[in-house]
Amino acid sequence: MDTSGRLGGMTRSFEKVGVVGLGTMGAGIAEVFARAGLAVVGVEADPDALERGRGHLEASTGRAVAKGRLSEAEQAEILGRVTLTTSLEDLADADLVVEAIPEVMDFKRSLFTDLDRICKPSAVLATNTSSLSVTGIAATTTRPGQVVGMHFFNPAPIMKLVEVIHTVVTEDGLADEIAALARRLGKTPVSVGDRAGFVVNRLLLTYLNHAAVLLENGLATRDGIDAAMRLGVGLPMGPFALLDLIGLDTSYEVMCVLFQESRDRRHAPAPILRELVTAGLLGRKSGGGFYDGD
Ligand code: CAA
Numbered sequence: 501m502d503t504s505g506r507l508g509g510m511t512r513s514f515e516k517v518g519v520v521g522l523g524t525m526g527a528g529i530a531e532v533f534a535r536a537g538l539a540v541v542g543v544e545a546d547p548d549a550l551e552r553g554r555g556h557l558e559a560s561t562g563r564a565v566a567k568g569r570l571s572e573a574e575q576a577e578i579l580g581r582v583t584l585t586t587s588l589e590d591l592a593d594a595d596l597v598v599e600a601i602p603e604v605m606d607f608k609r610s611l612f613t614d615l616d617r618i619c620k621p622s623a624v625l626a627t628n629t630s631s632l633s634v635t636g637i638a639a640t641t642t643r644p645g646q647v648v649g650m651h652f653f654n655p656a657p658i659m660k661l662v663e664v665i666h667t668v669v670t671e672d673g674l675a676d677e678i679a680a681l682a683r684r685l686g687k688t689p690v691s692v693g694d695r696a697g698f699v700v701n702r703l704l705l706t707y708l709n710h711a712a713v714l715l716e717n718g719l720a721t722r723d724g725i726d727a728a729m730r731l732g733v734g735l736p737m738g739p740f741a742l743l744d745l746i747g748l749d750t751s752y753e754v755m756c757v758l759f760q761e762s763r764d765r766r767h768a769p770a771p772i773l774r775e776l777v778t779a780g781l782l783g784r785k786s787g788g789g790f791y792d793g794d
Contacts, residue, residue, distance in 0.1 A: 518597035522553025526600030528656025616641035626650035645671035696761040711739035712770035740790035744783035
């Protein structure tokens, strides 16, 4: 049996996609695939988390309906393409699975071991990790050549970029096929090697961390720094509003990975971030962070 997944050199067709983890990012990613006409199986760990995922999907597409960007019939069609389940076994016939669970390497490695056992041999396994080693995740499977990073940005239905991360063992041509899929989703792919934070988070989180250090040093206020970067640089959000959008827990975890890799003090997470995370103030997803929740 050919287990290379290349189907005798032919290009794969991605029609059924699994998304594991339906938090802010996973639900957004599931929506993106469903909007592009693909069948989506969304998986969460337990019924409560699954209901929260359903809520994210309904709220995000509902917002588009309220704005007149989507008709109610189109919303129903999109939601109708998404099957929700708590069983990973339902991914057995998926062509591609995108993992979007929390940024904890042990969780990811354990999940990929399960996905490798459950998914058909030709399936591609992708991680939406923000900073962890795709190679380290791939190495837990018997198909490391078919494991890539497919990194979306928050809010996934809106942001146009997908970083496509290849490793030293990624099968020839696979990154190009994933890039073509990203285009089919209406996104622009950028090919990136497997280094902590890839391109965007390596640059962005360094900047966001520095903003938190400046706040702690009393250089300017939260509102002052945010206004400065919006009005002086033309960014859609200042650094603290953006930290709240990304999630302070995710941001902190990415900074820790960057610091561990570089041992460069400039990447050491600002203490205020650790304090807010410890206090459960994670940004928008927890109802408050640097700003009160909306
Ligand atoms: N989910 C889905 N759609 C959303 C949304 C959400 N959470 N938030 C806003 N939108 C949609 C709105 O419905 C609206 O859609 P339409 O244009 O179809 O009407 C559109 O986004 C614009 O929204 P608004 O007019 O309400 O607000 P805005 O113009 O201020 O834009 C924003 C909101 C798109 C979030 C914009 O502020 C922005 O681009 N911010 C920067 C976001 C960013 O940098 N993201 C990357 C973070 S890094 C990351 O994600 C990587 C990682 O691994 C940590």
